Amino acid sequence: MGLRAAVLGASGYAGGELVRILDGHPHLDLVFLGAHARAGSRLEEVHPHLDGGDRLLEPLDDVPEVDVAFLALPHGESAVRGAELAESCGLVVDLSADFRFDTPERYRRAYGREHPVPDQLGRWVYGLPELFDVSGARRIASPGCYPTAVLLASVPLLRAGLVGPGSVVADCLSGVSGAGRSLREDLLFGEVAEGMRAYGVTTHRHRPEIEMALGRAVGEERPVVFTPHLVPIQRGELATVTLPAVPGIDRSDLLTALESAYQDRPFVQVLDHPPQSRWVVGSNRALVTAYHDEAAGSIVALAAIDNLLKGAAGQAVQAANIALGLPETEGLPRQGFMP
Numbered sequence: 001m002g003l004r005a006a007v008l009g010a011s012g013y014a015g016g017e018l019v020r021i022l023d024g025h026p027h028l029d030l031v032f033l034g035a036h037a038r039a040g041s042r043l044e045e046v047h048p049h050l051d052g053g054d055r056l057l058e059p060l061d062d063v064p065e066v067d068v069a070f071l072a073l074p075h076g077e078s079a080v081r082g083a084e085l086a087e088s089c090g091l092v093v094d095l096s097a098d099f100r101f102d103t104p105e106r107y108r109r110a111y112g113r114e115h116p117v118p119d120q121l122g123r124w125v126y127g128l129p130e131l132f133d134v135s136g137a138r139r140i141a142s143p144g145c146y147p148t149a150v151l152l153a154s155v156p157l158l159r160a161g162l163v164g165p166g167s168v169v170a171d172c173l174s175g176v177s178g179a180g181r182s183l184r185e186d187l188l189f190g191e192v193a194e195g196m197r198a199y200g201v202t203t204h205r206h207r208p209e210i211e212m213a214l215g216r217a218v219g220e221e222r223p224v225v226f227t228p229h230l231v232p233i234q235r236g237e238l239a240t241v242t243l244p245a246v247p248g249i250d251r252s253d254l255l256t257a258l259e260s261a262y263q264d265r266p267f268v269q270v271l272d273h274p275p276q277s278r279w280v281v282g283s284n285r286a287l288v289t290a291y292h293d294e295a296a297g298s299i300v301a302l303a304a305i306d307n308l309l310k311g312a313a314g315q316a317v318q319a320a321n322i323a324l325g326l327p328e329t330e331g332l333p334r335q336g337f338m339p
Helices: 013-023 079-088 104-111 145-159 206-218 251-262 313-323
Strands: 003-008 028-035 068-071 091-094 139-141 168-174 224-230 237-244 268-270 286-293 298-305
Touching: 003 013, 013 028, 013 313, 068 079, 068 313, 079 091, 091 313, 104 206, 139 313, 145 168, 145 206, 145 224, 145 237, 145 251, 145 286, 145 298, 168 206, 206 224, 251 268, 251 286
Parallel strands: 003 028, 003 068, 068 091, 091 139, 168 224, 268 286
Antiparallel strands: 168 237, 237 298, 286 298
């Protein structure tokens, strides 16, 4: 028998990916599937592609004693429940934004409301394993998908001293699954297909998260210009991050910094050519590279991830593996699928 695991929010996209991963995990036994609106449904009714479809989605208040709990609930619904579980459970990994911020003030600026359990902020480890230490953690706040891609592309370059003073400009593209499974008119097929659009321009909640995480990773906060775009694909994400370059560098310095940062990290691969989001769909990998635009005095760094895996469920399990002292790669897909 392995460690007992629970998934709260099992009816959503990220929750379904958690179920799929944990069902094949050699050290974690999935013993509880929790849901809110879909409580009482069978798994096959919400995720017909998954095995064990006769399993019941149970009310969120009925969580049994478990060793690790994954919260894949909507933003705002994990806070109180996560704080309570953290007192009784060996490890809680929250995929929402409820515990990512370090102060109530920063949370208020991002979400426009007070945090229901402000004393919890700053007590949860930011769960991006390649850049932050999660070993031995009992409370992990899993990063957003956009921050994950932006940070993986840029932090090693900042840490290596290759970036000059100025703003970080992040233009990011993501598939529609990143918006979750709730029914919204602007996400209907007829509204999304054959077009692309920016959204949350200057106001997206991931901008303050990126600013906070950059500051914690490199010891210096920088202004971030963040523009997300919705593209008509199911899943996958591409971040293009433009940073000011220090004089005298070339592309080899950039690739060396990325390779040095990720040489022992099994889920990040450094390329010498631009990555495609299609190459990582179905895997927990991130593909990164960087270019030096000498004429503009800029660095252009790129990262591609699967927003539901490295940007959500896969990264949550990766962080849990490390926190629990298990092999980092256990249970996680390292290869995607094409076409």
